[in-house]
Each structure stands twice: as structure tokens, then as C-alpha cells.
Amino acid sequence: MFQAAKQTSKIQRHDKDDETLHVENGSTSYRLSLYDQPPLYDVTVEEFETSALDRLRILAEIESSAARNRTMEETKQMTIIQCGKYLPLNSNSASGVDIQAERRKDQLGHFVLRLAFCRSAELRRRFVKAEGTLFRIRYETDDSKERAAFLSSKDFNWISVDADEKEKYEAQLSHFVSNKTDPNAFKNETFYKVRWSTIPDLVEKRKVFLKGGFAYVPGREQASIIYAAFEERLEAALLATSRAIPLVDEETRLNPILDNLAQGFTAGVPSDWVGSGETTGEGITADMVDSLAKQHFPLCMRVLHQNLRKDHHMKHFGRLHYGLFLKVLGLSIDEAIAFWRKSFAGGPGADKFDKEYRYNIRHSFGLEGRRMNYPAKNCLQLHTAHEAGCPYRQLENSPENLQSALLSSYSAQGLTVDDLPEIMSQVRKKAYHVACTRVFEITHPRQVRKGDGLGDGESVTHPNQYAAKSIELEKEAKEPKMEVDN
């Protein structure tokens, strides 16, 4: 493991004051953060990447929630579950956890992603939106005392409305007091004054009183000001970072990581899917592949399987993607060779099989050459593949073909013509993984509801994840059923 000798800190220092240097170790006294102080300590490259990846999982989930029209409440539940898994962040009162380490990871991940997402206006906009939602969820779930302390530690450019002014506009302001039956409600309510343009959402819904360009915000709507401030500051910081980033000389070490992260939003989380253990199903044999394909494979692998059956042949990338997928699914080396040999029988490559393809298969299992046990390709890799890649993406420009592929592959599992417009609209938005996730939901109607994704709101990020979840759900469904049969 090598040191990323202060690389992160150097990058950030361009747009920050030297006054902030005292937070050298990343410790903070609040759970919430406006991320106004960059991390100024040494981190390893590995830490650099993992902290960002874990955060990206959550942001990608938030984004796909928006793409799937989940309500704020559903998104909140999903995010809380996901945060618990990948990015726990406890309040000061929590015991038995290393709060400072959690916060350090939170802060580091945020700043690494800033580097990755500052590079185009589109990425900046999406990053601000997802981070804004995450902040909002954390703000809502924060301990109220700690939240108050956090708020008083920051300056949000609001002016408290003093008693005289409050009295002057009593007739108007009292409209915005929630509890009309309590005679003291108005007296107890505090109002804050900000420029109207900083809180457009409250103005739009007429939730504030406007006078002379200032919005009078009742105390309970205070959160809106903070969300707006959070997003506004983040936007400004990203712009500043985007101007500084060409100065960073990190061609070989950090830039590839950042490039990879920046693509994360397109494909969900760009990581290898690691299920429980190395493989999913135990003892899958060559002759089971046909039935598994019909029930459990995502569209990309189904298309490959159908083509293989039709042509009795498959080109290099098809073999690579499909072979690795089958390996992770649980096909052993012997079964794999049997499967491929059978599949090629009668095709143009049948007689060359032992000479040419056998080596490839053994190679992909780590038994030849470099002896590297290759992981299966994830969605991101399939998106960028020129051949045998993600069909949602590759058929984007020929929607009729994609629709007929969907119908022929999944109509046996309950996908109907009525479901197509929704899927196609996601494809048009280039949210291929959302489209794929939706197909999963439609074809597993008894196990998952709309918006659940693969369960717990997870989106498809890897074909093996899709297949494994599908198999798992079928097992769960079968067991109680058999009892009923008895």
C-alpha cells in the first residue's frame, strides 16, 4: 500500500483559506457538515478510492430513486438502509463506534467525489442534487439538540426579524403561523429574513411572506434555507474546483480513479459485484444453463445466450462476457468446457474447439497464462463495451428491436406491452440500469414491489447481482410453498 502523500490536500488548497488549516486530522464536532473545510491529512490511495466508492453507492441510489419517481419518504428509507451498510454516520451520543473515523470517511468521500464530479456542468448539477438530498435526509434524522448546535455554529446569511418589524407585519406574518388556535403561537414563532432568490422553492409555493425582495421565513421552514445554502455553497465550491483541477498533475495515479468515479452515475456503482462467497449457485451444471437463462438472466446475458443457441457460435467478446458471467454464477471449469463444447457443436467453430477455445476458457478461470481469476464484467463495463454489451444501451437507437427483445425474453414472466413505455422512457433518459431494474421488478411481481429494485431498493449494477437475486428470491418463494402443498 502506498502513500498518497498529501495529494488530496494540495488539490483542495487552491480555493480555501489558510485559516482552515487547523483541522488537520479531519475531526469535527458535528455529524452534519457543510463540507467547508477540506481534508488536509495524508490518505492512502486505497482509502481515497473506497471512501469515494462507498459514498457513490449512496448517491447513485438517490439518483435512481429520483429517476424512478420514488417519494421523498421512500427515498429516505432506502438511503438510511444504504447508509447503514456503506457509510454509517452516528451522532455524538452514539457509543461503541469510532465517530471520528466515520466522519473522516464521510468528509473524505465527499471531497474525492467533488474532484470527480466538478468536471462538467451536467455532472456538477447531478452531484449537487444528490448530495443535497443526502444532506436533507441526514438533517431530518439528526438529533435535534446537535442540529441546533450545528446551526448556531454556522452563518447562513439570514437576518432574524426583530420584534418591531414582526409587529409591523403582524397581519401578514400571522398567516404563516401553523397553529391558529393557540393565541401565543404568533408570539412564539420566530421569523428569518433572506433574499427571496435564495429560497425559490418556498416562494414558488407561497409559503413565505415577501416584502421588498426579502422573504420572511417562519422558523419551521428554516430547513429550506439551510438546504438552499448547502446546495449553493457546494455549487460554488465545485466551480472553483473545476477551475483548479487542470493544475493537478495526477495523470497516472488519481485521474484514472476519478474518471472511473465520474462514470459511476451512469451505471450505478462501478464496482465488481461480490456476492456471498465467490459464486452464487452451487453445482450448476451445463444442462441447467438453459432453464436458468429463461428465468433468471438479465437481458444482456439472455441475448447472448439466445444468440449462442441460434448460431452455435460466439465471437470473442461474447464468450468473454458470457463465460465470466457463467463462471461467477457457479459453473465449474469442467462444466464450462462441457457447456461451450456442446454449444459450439454443429457450428462453424466446432472442430477448432479443443485447439482454440478450450485455452480461453481455462484462461478465464485462472488456469492458464497469467493465472488470474478474472471477475465478471459489471454494468459499467458492459455499457462501454462495443460488442456483446448492455442491450438497453446498444439498442437505444432502435427502440423497436429493443422492445421486441424485451417481449420475447420476458413475456413468459409477466412483462406486457403496457410496461414498455415506462422502460423505454428510462432508456431514452440513458438510465439503462433503471430500465433493467424495472424489468426485474416487473418479472418478479410476487417478491418485489415497484420501487424495491432487487430488494431493499438496490438497483442493478452487475448482471450476476441480477441473476443471484433472482435465484435467491425464487428459493425463498419455493420453500414456504412446499409446506402449503403438504
Added chain:
Amino acid sequence: MTPSSDKEDVDPTSEQVLLTFYRRLYPFKQLFKWLNRGPERTEKELRLFPYREFAYTLRNQAYLRYNSYPSDIEMKKHVCLLTPSRFEIGPVYSAQPKDKKTVRSTHFKAEKREVVFDIDMTDYDPIRTCCSEADICKRCWGFIAVAVQVLDKAIRDQFGYNQLLWVYSGRRGIHLWISDKEAFELTDDQRKAMVEYLTVVKNGKEPGKQVNSRFASKDLPPTLKEACQTINESFDELILQDQNCFGSKEGYETLLSLIPDAKVVSRLREKWSDNPGSPSYIKWDEMKDEIKTLEQPARRVMRNAMEDILLQYAYPRLDAEVSKHRNHLLKAPFCIHPKTGRICVPVDPRHVAEFDPAKVPTIGQLLAELDAAGSSNSGREHRDDWQKTSLKPYIDMFDQYANSVQEKQTKMDLSW
């Protein structure tokens, strides 16, 4: 001579007419002063005019976008060459619009523009009784007058903007340009918020209840209460007397459909169906009498409904799409309306009620005035010829407005 006789012999779309108009009358200098927010400057971020888009509708209806000019002199030259039947003003972009094809699309963004509002008489078709579609008369101008009063007050008082230029659109509507610095720099989201905040009547063209003013059955927000008061001052004269909106079966049925209390509706319908043509103000008073007989909370519900009726009949009906996006184009002041030949002149919001669209100078009238004045000093360079025509008070008004925008901007520049 009367304006109407001129309209017949001068074709507002002929090249000769347009050329004379642009050469001798159109206030390019003032336009520059306004859009550049001050004199010509060398610092890039203060040079606004060269980054502003102008779009022309040529006489053959071709539409030319993304024109821009270093100053008013070049613009005037080009306009005189093209003699467009009208032109529109777009936003200030991050690069000069004439270079659009050569700069990267990511570097060509609409950045700033005045906040604009458009009120069009066609949105009032379901309620106005005097004209419909493209027609407008002094009587239906009453709707526009109330709309201007309400909106002008709301924007000045609530949003704190005071550089408001109201411009008659030449036929049946009115445009508003807000040039305050903050307004000039609002993002699309903020513009959308502002329009939604000010929009109360949705889908003006559909019948039925369109008012979206309050949460559930809560009281009106204080700012809309104020709007109601403004409307109330003209409601009697405009809606009840002049337009006589409830003076027919169709008209009073619309009113009844807005009343939530079924018993009140059936009692009123019984009363009114005997004499459907009774004047609106009598029906309005009869409705008020009905309300007085009600107990709480039904009475409160009816009071709320009455406020909503006021809003539905006279609250400004905004064309929201125009205002939401910075890159929307809007017809420039002082263009000629191709159908009516009237000039799109500024309107003083304090005297909007007295404004009569029929008395707006037409191009025919102006050319006649030029001829009358021009015979005495023919041969000299035509400069500031508008001084001799009835366009003068309007251009003076525009000049004052441009000066105020410039002064404010200069003050802000100095304070940096």
C-alpha cells in the same frame, strides 16, 4: 386626419415603409443604452450589448436568429438592410451570438436577461363579452389595466424591483420588462419560482374553476388579499357594469359553477332563470344577500369562494412559459405590429386605465407627420426625427427608463 384612414393607405409590411421607420424613427440609441445598462465599456464583463441576441422576422416570414452587434450603429445598419417586419430580443449569452457556430456549445449559454411577463387578451376569452380572439377594444383593455395594476404593485412591493417597463404589444396584450440587476441575473429556477408565485389563474383558456390560490380551505395568503383589494376597486365597473359578465344564461352559469354551496346555487338558479338578462350587478348583490343568510362555517366557505371569483375574473393571466426561461425571445419595444400598424409603445402603469390602444400612433400616422415636418428642412440628415412626431412622448419615456437602468448600474459598478 384620423389614424384609421392612414392605416388603409400605408402597408406596415412594405419595405419602403419599414426602411423609413428604422432609419428615421426607431430609437436604436435608447435601445442600446437600456440593453447595455450604460455607455460602451471595454471590460469584458461589463460589455453586455455585444452578447445580446436579436432575432428578426423578415417580410417573407423567414426567421433569423443569433444576430449580435458591437453597438447600436452596426445594428441600425443591419436592420435597415434587412428591413424585418419586427424583431425580438433574447438573452445575454456567454459568447457573442453571431459566433454561435464557431464556439463550443458548452460555452454558449444564456446567462442573463430581463425578467419578462406577457399578458395576452386571448387568455381572457372565456370571460370577456365584448370581443374575442385577436380583437381588442377600449372595453376589454379594462382587463389589461387591472392586470397591470395588480402585477405592477406586487412586483414593486413584494419583490422589491422598480425598473419596470410596460410595453403595449401592438394588438391585444402587454409585455413587462424588469431590468433590476437582481432580476437581470436570476436563474431559470428562480424565474420559475417567481412566475409560479404570481400565477393564480391556471389554463385561462379552459372553462370552469381555474384559481389556485390557497392551501385547501385556508385563508388567502396576505399578498393575494392585497391583490383582491385592488381588483375589488375595479370589479364593479369592469366585470359587473361594463363587461356585464353575468348578464346572460351562459355567464351566470359560469358564476354558479364557481359556488361551492349547492343550496345557494339552486336558489340563485331558480331566481335567475326567470330573468336571465338581468344586469350583473343585481345578480352579484343577490348572491351577496344569499351569503348573508348563511351560518358559519358555510358562510366562510362562501367568502373564500367569492375571493376566488374575484381572482378568476380579474387577476392577471400570465403566459408562464415566456417568463420561465432566460432564452425566451420577446418582441422589442417600438416595433410595428404587422397587422394593426401600431407601434409597441411603453405604457405608464400609473395611467394604464386611461390608455387607449386605438389612440396609439400607427406607422401611417407617423409617416404623415414626418412628411408634414420634413418639407421645411428636406435634404438634411435625418436625426432624431421622432422629435417631430407623436412618438416623442413615448421615446422620452423609454429614454428616461434607459437612463434609470444605466444610473443604477453605474452606481453598482462604482460600489465594487
